[in-house]
Amino acid sequence: MSSRLRWFIVRISQKIWVVAALYTVMGIGTAFVAPLIGPMLPDGLGDKLGSGAVEAVLSVLASSMLSVVTFSLGIMVSAFTAASGSVTPRATQLLKSDRTTQRVLSTFLGSFLFSLIGIIALNAGFYSDNDRLVLFVATILVVVIIVIAILRWIAHLTVFGLMDDSIRKVEEAARSALDHRLDTPFLGGHEGSGPPPGARALHHDQIGYLVHVDMPALQAMADDAGVDIHLAALPGRFLHPGLPALWIARQTASDQEPDDEALCKALTVAESRTYDQDPRFGLTVLTEIAERALSPAVNDPGTAIDILGRSVRLLSACADAREVALDFPRVWVPALAVEDLLDDVFPPIARDGSAIFAVQMRLQKSLLALAQIAPDRFAASARRHSAEAMARCRDQMLPSERERLNAVVEAIQTVG
Helix, strand or coil, X not given: CXXXXXXXXXXXXXXXXXXXXXXXXXXHHHXXXXXXXXXXXXXXXXXXXXXXXXXXXHHHHHHHHHHHHHHHHHXXXXXXXXXXXXXXXXXXHHHHCCHHHHXXXXXXXXXXXXXXXXXXXXXXXXXXXXXXXXXXXXXXXXXXXXXXXXXXXXXXXXXXXXXHHHHHHHHHHHHHHHHHHHHCCCCCCEEECCCCCCCEEEECCCCEEEEEECHHHHHHHHHHHCEEEXXXXXXXXXXXXXXXXXXXXXXXXXXXXXXXXXXXXXXXXXXXXXXXXXXXXXXXXXXHHHHHHHCCCCCCHHHHHHHHHXXXXXXXXHHCCCCCCCCCCCEEEECCXXXXXXXXXXXXXXXXXXXXXXXXXXXXXXXXXXXXXXXXXXXXXXXXXXXXXXXXXXXXXXXXXXXXXXXXXXXXXXXX
């Protein structure tokens, strides 16, 4: 299975209709299997066990589940709207893919479809009492699943869409993408440092963000044509026809050229960024949340301080040295620069919180923590961001506040 297909399946599995479709298949399967299993049961068993109640139970399910689905969808839309207004619109992408919400709504919708199919099958008039018993047992199983789903939904609604829940989801998505990138810093290829002499540039014909790179496909095409492929952009980069998407460097004498269209298909371009292969996007969204919290309309420096702490926790993972596997020797990928990660977090918060001492102190202490955790990775960037943040806020602080900030700035300058 190709990386692109696997990525597509993962994206599709996050859709609500997938689980609902499984319930529909279950309903259709039960309708056809019941007449096959019914004759195997002892005569009269269905009548003794009350199989005649199945139609009434299915009718209750059909009417109640439709109302529950409508009500739950209203709650979900309200949560999306609240997250867009109080957190950031980029966080709604994670709320939409929340697994608990998807499973619960899919269960409600699927049980409605199951009961509808069951009612249609019963009214067709070709079920015996034993056949009805088989359908009754399947209905009881669905009812048990519904009860469990309702209990999970009630517990989930206490946090779904709230600020803390949204921030936690963004942090988890950023950590997942960052851990994956640290495990495969060059996506399984070599570290790229720019196109070699004589390389041919390939431009993507679409305009949008690079969201996924199918490395196995690039490796296979490079092997077939005897070329090396140098990526010019990492996931998260905005591509357009005027910007090279990759470079093709020939290493062996051959008349065969790789298919440019197939190469472009290995690079998935979308209208907006995603979290999967783009660790910088998660950090950027966290920073957006902090910026909104620092706006005059919200005035919530506590959230910005919380974001700084979470950012340190995420960035500290870059201090760990990890073994790098070379899975795609014909593909060269640019490195993810630590300086870029810090640029995504600290300058916007330093700018919007320049007049708030608590935010500036936490920002300086965050930079100091990173410099102390991994001086060789963070110290130089920490010193630069520390000086820039101090330059932004110096004139807006009291003398005593400047003195306390300067003490942390001096500590950062001495690290490394």
